[in-house]
Amino acid sequence: MIRVLLADDEVMIRAGIRSILTTDPAIDVVAEAGDGREAVELTRAHRPDVVLMDVRMPGLDGLTAAAQVRDLAAVIILTTFDEDDYVTAALDAGAAGFLLKASDPRELLLGVHAVAGGGAYLSPRIAKKVIARWDGGGFANGSAARARIAGLTERERAVLAGVGRGLSNQDIGAELFVAESTVKAHVSGILRRLGLNNRVQAAILAHEAGLTGR
CATH class of the missing domain: 1.10.10.10 (Winged helix-like DNA-binding domain superfamily/Winged helix DNA-binding domain)
Known part of the structure; x- marks a missing residue:
């Protein structure tokens, strides 16, 4: 079973992501956080395998939070933005994956399985750009x-x-x-x-x- 912590400050977004994750019987959403600071605390408390982390959150942004928990869990940055600066900052923060909220739901499941298994996952929409420019x-x-x-x-x-x-x-x-x-x-x-x-x-x-x- 892959234990996932979901961090996003928008309740409806969290509900939508959770509904996708729960279609996979191998994934268990063990906790949800509404800001970066709470995400760090819940990661330390629940020790999930994967943390799905939004970038823009109150209190502590997702990139800072990712850097603080990357040794405890594999982090996937899940965001609306695909600008180069965000991607580079996510990789520098130690994220194992980068997904766009507009991606096909299947990408979310593939990404979770990939990083939980010790791999890495970039949304195909930005993978070529990352390799070419970073x-x-x-x-x-x-x-x-x-x-x-x-x-x-x-x-x-x-x-x-x-x-x-x-x-x-x-x-x-x-x-x-x-x-x-x-x-x-x-x-x-x-x-x-x-x-x-x-x-x-x-x-x-x-x-x-x-x-x-x-």
Whole structure:
């Protein structure tokens, strides 16, 4: 069961999102928050697997709240806005996903499952724009990206390639014949060594370095 916390200051929006989530028997909405500060408190109290976080909320905005809970749960930013600044700020805050409220409801369910499994998810509407425009903290081209990953081991490169293809830790483990916990440890080590905040940044780097076969 995937435990989800829903944070949005508009009651009707929360009700609509909850109604979509409850169509999936594998998802359980364990709590709802009406502002960022409450979202942080409820995340610490309920320890959900995924937090769906709006950007604009009173008291504490969603991006600040995401940065405070990213070590406790996978965060998906769910917003009306798809401007580059919002996307970049969400990734810098450690969000594992970015979805638009206008997206197909199926995207919401796919995103929740993806990040709960240790993966990352960007709305297809903005994924190409993110890869094309966001420099990921200094790797804006293939040669720079390849130089950045030069110190990784062969196994770490294989794990990073899986991240770049959007695979979950479980899927990567199955491909490499290693335990999911081993993959998780590799991913954490890769993020730390390369100075990345989250799997989305790692996925972009993998694309730029040519690890995904594009």
